[in-house]
Structure formats: structure tokens, C-alpha cells
Amino acid sequence: MAEFRLLRRSRATAIVPERSVAGRTLVLLVAIMTFLFGVTLGGVVLVQKSAIAWSSDVGREVTIQIRPMEGEVMESNLRTAVALALATPGVTAARALSLEESQGLLEPWLGSGVDFSAIAIPRLVVVEIDDPSEADIEKLERDLSAVAGATLDTHAAWRQQLNLMAGTIVVSGLLVLALIVVATVLAIIFATRGTMASNREIVDVLHFIGASNSFIAGEFQGRFLAIGFRGGMVGGIAAVLFFSAVGAAAGGVVPDEASAQLGFLFGRFSLGLDGILGIAAVVPVIAAVTAITSRLTVRRFLTQTS
Amino acid sequence: MIEFDTVGLRYGHGPEILRDLSFKIEPGSFHFLTGPSGSGKTSLLKLLLLSLKPSRGRVKMFGQDVTDLDQDSLLRMRRHIGIVFQEFRLLDHLTTYENVALPLRVLGRPESAYRANVTELLEWVGLGERMDALPALLSGGEKQRAAIARAVIGRPDILLADEPTGNVDPELSLRLVTLFAELNKMGTTIILATHELPLLDNFKYPRMVLRDGGLSFHG
Numbered sequence A: 001m002a003e004f005r006l007l008r009r010s011r012a013t014a015i016v017p018e019r020s021v022a023g024r025t026l027v028l029l030v031a032i033m034t035f036l037f038g039v040t041l042g043g044v045v046l047v048q049k050s051a052i053a054w055s056s057d058v059g060r061e062v063t064i065q066i067r068p069m070e071g072e073v074m075e076s077n078l079r080t081a082v083a084l085a086l087a088t089p090g091v092t093a094a095r096a097l098s099l100e101e102s103q104g105l106l107e108p109w110l111g112s113g114v115d116f117s118a119i120a121i122p123r124l125v126v127v128e129i130d131d132p133s134e135a136d137i138e139k140l141e142r143d144l145s146a147v148a149g150a151t152l153d154t155h156a157a158w159r160q161q162l163n164l165m166a167g168t169i170v171v172s173g174l175l176v177l178a179l180i181v182v183a184t185v186l187a188i189i190f191a192t193r194g195t196m197a198s199n200r201e202i203v204d205v206l207h208f209i210g211a212s213n214s215f216i217a218g219e220f221q222g223r224f225l226a227i228g229f230r231g232g233m234v235g236g237i238a239a240v241l242f243f244s245a246v247g248a249a250a251g252g253v254v255p256d257e258a259s260a261q262l263g264f265l266f267g268r269f270s271l272g273l274d275g276i277l278g279i280a281a282v283v284p285v286i287a288a289v290t291a292i293t294s295r296l297t298v299r300r301f302l303t304q305t306s
Numbered sequence B: 001m002i003e004f005d006t007v008g009l010r011y012g013h014g015p016e017i018l019r020d021l022s023f024k025i026e027p028g029s030f031h032f033l034t035g036p037s038g039s040g041k042t043s044l045l046k047l048l049l050l051s052l053k054p055s056r057g058r059v060k061m062f063g064q065d066v067t068d069l070d071q072d073s074l075l076r077m078r079r080h081i082g083i084v085f086q087e088f089r090l091l092d093h094l095t096t097y098e099n100v101a102l103p104l105r106v107l108g109r110p111e112s113a114y115r116a117n118v119t120e121l122l123e124w125v126g127l128g129e130r131m132d133a134l135p136a137l138l139s140g141g142e143k144q145r146a147a148i149a150r151a152v153i154g155r156p157d158i159l160l161a162d163e164p165t166g167n168v169d170p171e172l173s174l175r176l177v178t179l180f181a182e183l184n185k186m187g188t189t190i191i192l193a194t195h196e197l198p199l200l201d202n203f204k205y206p207r208m209v210l211r212d213g214g215l216s217f218h219g
């Protein structure tokens, strides 16, 4: 009989009762905070990645525009421009758009019934570059000054605007992340204080029998670490699922051609392995924030109340 | 072991409950603490437990002035003091066994190191069959014995007991005080607060009597 009892008593009851901690509410709160953190972080990563990819795609192409000028032969100017472009280091291809192609580009603006033979229209040379960092665009620009009416469009203004927008989104995202952490910390301080107050009798008795503050803090902290970890896991997994779902939805709902464009814009909503790892890293961070915050709060409570 | 020097105690801005207490208690002694209800017995025990600070005067325990002791040293000193509260203060969610083992558990000792001791003590106070019961299911007398067991499990040098016989029949009262007498024989300094004067007549220990804020010794 006594032996049986001894065997059965292998796991001690927690000194801080499970029910007394605002457990489920706090798990939910931490889960929501982790989810928001993960989604914001994922969004920031996505924007950053897309901006870089986009910027380099755009950078891989420059356009030479040749305006028709009095006394100039357009076709020979085009040939000169193509030759100059091909002579530039780093350029892999250069091609003048034909008259029909150029008219085709104008059609959306002027309508299809226009007789273009009456008006002289600017012509374009599309120059492809292998590696924007190695191409000598400045040389091309200098060379082109020899061709009357030629201007070089490197889309620099475009890219600058794109980078500015991406930068703004990233900075706002980081700000939101910081606010989420602050809100989490405040909520945990609040919850910890509530838990301590409702377990006041236990704290007092532990003090009376000589328990050290670090022992008591440890009992509470263990609880909060578990809560932080569980909440973090739930929120983190939800965030990863969210991105998979959005990615899948974007692929399914949007028609093929548009989807290809979206894919070009947003990298197919794919976070990539590093994005998912980033979100996974949020979980231990949130759990640690929970544990450290509650430990400090408990410590302060204990020194204040005895 | 315990030394009071013109100690006074008041709660907040109220009147002085205890006035000019000056006395010494030798190691290994046994004292009854009596006095009418509201005379300050519990308050005096709280001073001895270091859970109240005197409003004036000095308290020395174990040869050390405790008036300005920092919290950590104070908590460490408490491990040498056992306390039986008037209202038991067992933790409701822990079993009798776990309540009694608590003072050892908070020292970080593994359960295997104290299991046999705790079980033996529980058998000794007659709670062997109630080890796994929660306090809510214990009778008043059983709670009392559990509280006493928790106070003595850590072999304290000083044992403070506040009305430890308040909830039991005269026969059990006698047995419990006899239990304290046994502990005293093994060297524990004991102060036992009670207003059951008839019970005291069975023992020849000196009495500390609180009345009108002052303390006098008899016997």
C-alpha cells in the first residue's frame, strides 16, 4: 500500500497551480502577437526581395530613344545607335524596334485607325545588359551624344522611386515590429502582475517557509516560458500557413497572364526558405521575451511585497 | 537565541499593540505564550518570524540584529524557523504530503532525498492514510496536524506555534503538546501561543503573558 503510493507520487504538483495563471488567454494573446509579428516580418521580407528582384530586372534593360529630327536619316541613326550599344562593354544584345513595333506601342494611346505614315514618330533601341554593375552605361551615354536626337533611358528615376517605396514599407514594417514587441511586453507584465496577485497566498506561504525569491520566480517563470512557447508556436505556424494560403490563392484565382505579372511583381508571394526560417526564429524570441518579462515582473513584485 | 530590546509595534498609525518588550529566550527552552484574544500573540509571533518589522526597538535572532537585514538573508534565516499558523495556511492545490514536504522542496532537494522522512512524519502525526488528500478534504484537526508536520519537517531551531490546539479535542491537544515537548527534548526552541489555560496546567513550562501591550514572565 505504502509502496504503491510512493510509486504513484512520481510527478509533483506544480507549486503555481495551472488554472491560476491566465493561461489560455495569454497563449491566445501571444499567438496573435506572434502571428502579427510573423506576417509583418514576412511582408517586409517579401517587399524587400521583390524590390531587389524588380530593380535588377529593370536594370538589365536600357532604352535608347531617337527623336526624328529635321535633316537626319532615322534608319542610319538607328544603325549607329545599335552599333554603339553593341560596342559598349557589358551589353549582350541591342535591337532597333521596327516601325511596325513602334507604331504598335503607340496604338493604345492613339487608337488603331491612325495613319502613321503622315507623322514621324520616335524610335527605340532596346539594349540588354548582362550585369548592370559591369556595364559601362556612362560610356554609352557619352557615345550617343554623337547621334542627333538620341537619349538614353536607364529607368533610373523609376528605380529610385521603387527603392524609396520599398524602403518606406520596410521602415514602417520595422516600426510595427517594435510596437508589437512593446505591446506584448506590456500585456505580459499585466498578466504576470495579475497572476502574482491572485497567487498572493502561495507567495506568502513560500516566503514564510523560507523559499528564496529566485525559487519563487523560477516557479512562475517556468509557467510563462511554456505559455510563451505554446503561443509562439501557434502564431508562427499560423503566419507560415497564411503566406502559403495567400500564395496558393494568388496562383489559383488570378488568370495565368496576370499571375505571371503578379509573380513578376511579388515573386509569386513566395517567402522562400529564409523567410520561413525568419518566422520560425520569431517563436523562440517571443517565448524568451515572455519568460524574461515575467521573470523581471515577478522579481519586482517579490521585492516589493515582503 | 532571541533577544528583544524595548520593542514596540503598531499597525499603520494605530495605537501601539506591543510596548517596550525586552526579554531574552535561551536556546532549547519551551515557553507558552498566553493572553486574552486581541492582546497581540499573533503579532508577537510575526515579529519572531521576521514577517513584521518592529516600529521601534531592536530584535536580535541567532545572535544577529535583524532590524536592517536584507531580504535574502531574512529568507535564509526563516529556514531555521518553523511556524504553525493559527489558520494553517496549507496550499489548497497540494496534497497533504506535498504541503508537508514543501519546506524541503523549496530548498531544491530532490524528492527521493526526503520522501521517506515526510512519510514517516505523517505516520507519526497520524496522517499516514491521508497523505494524498487535498486540504479541503481534511478535518480541522487533520489540517492542524498537517500544519504542524510542515513546520517541523525542516528540523527548525525555533518552532513558533499559533494556537496549534485550537481545533482539536482535549485528548488530541494533549498529544500535540506532548509532540512539541518531544521536539523540545531534541533541542528545538519552542514558543507556543494559546489561550487554553487548562491545557497548560499539564506542563511545567514557563509562560509569557501578554496584557495591555506589555509582556510578563511566569514560572
Ligand SMILES: Nc1ncnc2c1ncn2[C@@H]1O[C@H](COP(=O)(O)OP(=O)(O)OP(=O)(O)O)[C@@H](O)[C@H]1O
Binding pocket: B011, B014, B017, B035, B036, B037, B038, B039, B040, B041, B042, B043, B044, B086, B195
Ligand atoms: N494587519 C493588522 N492591521 C491592523 N491591526 C491589526 C492587524 N493584525 C492585528 N491587528 C490588531 O492588533 C491587535 C492584536 O492582534 P493579534 O492578532 O496579534 O492578537 P491575538 O492575541 O493573536 O488574538 P487571538 O487570540 O484572537 O488570535 C488586535 O487589536 C488586532 O485588531
Ligand SMILES: [Mg+2]
Binding pocket: B041, B042, B043, B086, B162
Ligand atoms: Mg492570534
